Amino acid sequence: VLARDTLLEATGAAIFAGQLNEGPGLREVAEAARAGPPPSTPPRMVDVLLDSFASSVIDEYATGVDALKRALHVVLRQQRSSAADADRRWLWLAFRVTPEALAPELWDDEAWYELAAGAVSVARGTGALAVLPMALSYQACLNVHTGRFDTAAALIDEATALSDAIGGVPMMYSELVLGAWRGRESQALEGIEKTIEEVRARGEGRVLSLAEYATAVLYNGLGRYEDALAAAQRACRFEDLGFFGWALAELIEAGVRSGQPGAAGPALARLSERTRACGTEWSLGTEACSRALLSDDRAAEALYQEAIERLGRCRVTVHLARARLLYGEWLRRRSRRQDSRTQLRAAYEMFSRVGAEGFAERARRELLATGETARKRTCGTDSELTGQEAQIAGLAREGLTNTEIAAQLFISSRTVEWHLGNVFAKLGLSSRRQLRSALPPPDQHLGRRDQQVAT
Incomplete structure (x- = not known):
């Protein structure tokens, strides 16, 4: 039992170290898990998680995804069960890195919502001040994707205050993603550059990749596609669990928009392998939108419409708005001004409402190009409440x-x-x-x- 606990802890360490790992990597830990002692009977959550991560690393991608889905199902079932309260607390307090990657890796926004709420609840309920900042950061990142930027900012502020109070390392991860989606260039880049310097010194390779993904989001929102492509390519050098697929989507858009579809094609193949194996509305909607960027006119329109329909059934508001923006841009370039205005107006309203200033301005410029007047608005509610x-x-x-x-x-x-x-x-x-x-x-x-x- 202790050996398998230790191997799961090593899995979390390898995930966190990512591309800067100087010790045994994920594959070595996975192989040790396969060769090591068998799980308990019946298997604990720790056992299920360890075996699922080993499968995701060693086996074919589809097989590994099925294993991760089983693990996610077990973790959710245990989290909902009052009888398994002690097991749930033990999982989040001792192995907090490993459960976090499950829902984002599987593009499951519903499970992410539930897991994040459970992690924060456990940390608060037990007074685990060393765990709570990470749990809050995990919940904040979900709120960025769902377009609740003010809520994300509040969670980040709380996590930062707690880390400062206990002398811990600041939880900057969600702040990077929030800053990128907000699109305030100088402020976002300052945070990204500072983070890259600090995480290199600490060996946190996972955060290094996340910073590059955030840079790609920022530059795609600002319409600086060559810069976005360079950042996305750096983010995709290492397959970090939880957001590698997101980085591929950024690479595809940046590649197409910068006139380098040759860089986008291979990324689409890798993205499709992941999204189809996961099979969620979020994953399939993202794939449809990315595939539309590389398709001919007849196929592209149906794919954009599929993306909007699928993403509209998810929590991920900012991705729905982005699909509308891309569809509107595509329509305008085909001189379908009236149709494009409908999509661009919807995207502009959604981005403005949540506070995604870079993408909102990109949508506004496109609206102006259709001949429609679009007043520049103050995004979000930052001017009202901290x-x-x-x-x-x-x-x-x-x-x-x-x-x-x-x-x-x-x-x-x-x-x-x-x-x-x-x-x-x-x-x-x-x-x-x-x-x-x-x-x-x-x-x-x-x-x-x-x-x-x-x-």
């Missing part, structure tokens, strides 16, 4: 007292009271009851099952 103010206001909206909010965020009740005072002043409110009408619901994408999980 990240921590938004988080505290959201908790107060749900009925938590100042004392309960303070306990959850590891701050004083006086600090909560001060932040709420700022919230009331900025939003023109006089009581907590008014927060319900002034703020959006906790998650406008939640269905009934998800509301129950969140509760």
Whole structure:
């Protein structure tokens, strides 16, 4: 049992070290797991995770994906079971790196939502201050993809404050992705460059690849496609679990838009292998959008429409908006101005609403090219509430007292009271009851099952 626990911990270390790994890599750990002691009877979550990661590294891709799906199913089942509470806590507290990669690697936004909520709940419930910043960062990254940038910023602020308080390493990972999607070039690049320097010194190769992926997102949003292509190619040099497929999609768009489809073709083949094996709406919608970029006119339109339909059934708002942007650009270049305006207007509205300034400006420029007037808007709600103010206001909206909010965020009740005072002043409110009408619901994408999980 201890040997398999150690091997799973080694798996997490190898995932985290990524391309900068100086010790045994994922393959060596996977081979050791195959050659080592058999799992317990019945197998624990640790055993299922270890064997699934070994399969994902050693076996053919489709076989490995099936193993990861089984592992994700077991982890979700255990997370929902009150009888397995101790096992669930042990998994997140001892092996927090390995469960995180499952849902993003499988393009499963629903599972990601549930796993992230569970990780934060366990860390808060046990007072595990060393674990909570990573769990918050994991949840923040999901909120970036779902277009809830203010929520992501609040979670990042909390993670940073906790890391500072306990003398830990700042959790910069989700901040990189958020900055890239926001599209504020100088601010995003400053964070990316600082992070690259720091993670090289610490040997965190996974974060190095994530920084390159974020750079590709930033430059694609700004329309600087050659720079985006260079960054995406660097991000794709190593197959990091959890976001390698995302980097391939950035490479395809940048390659096509920069007039280098020869770089995009092989990336599409690698992306398709992954997306079809996963089979989720997110993965298949991403593939359809990427394939449309490389297709002739007859096939491209159907693929763009498929991408919009599939992504519209997911939480990933920013990717839906991006599919509409690409379809609108394609329509405009074929002189179908009226049709293109519909897609571009929708993309512009979505990007503006969530605060994706780079992509919003790209959509606005395309709208202007169709002859439609598009006023430049202030994106997001950053000018109104800070990240921590938004988080505290959201908790107060749900009925938590100042004392309960303070306990959850590891701050004083006086600090909560001060932040709420700022919230009331900025939003023109006089009581907590008014927060319900002034703020959006906790998650406008939640269905009934998800509301129950969140509760």
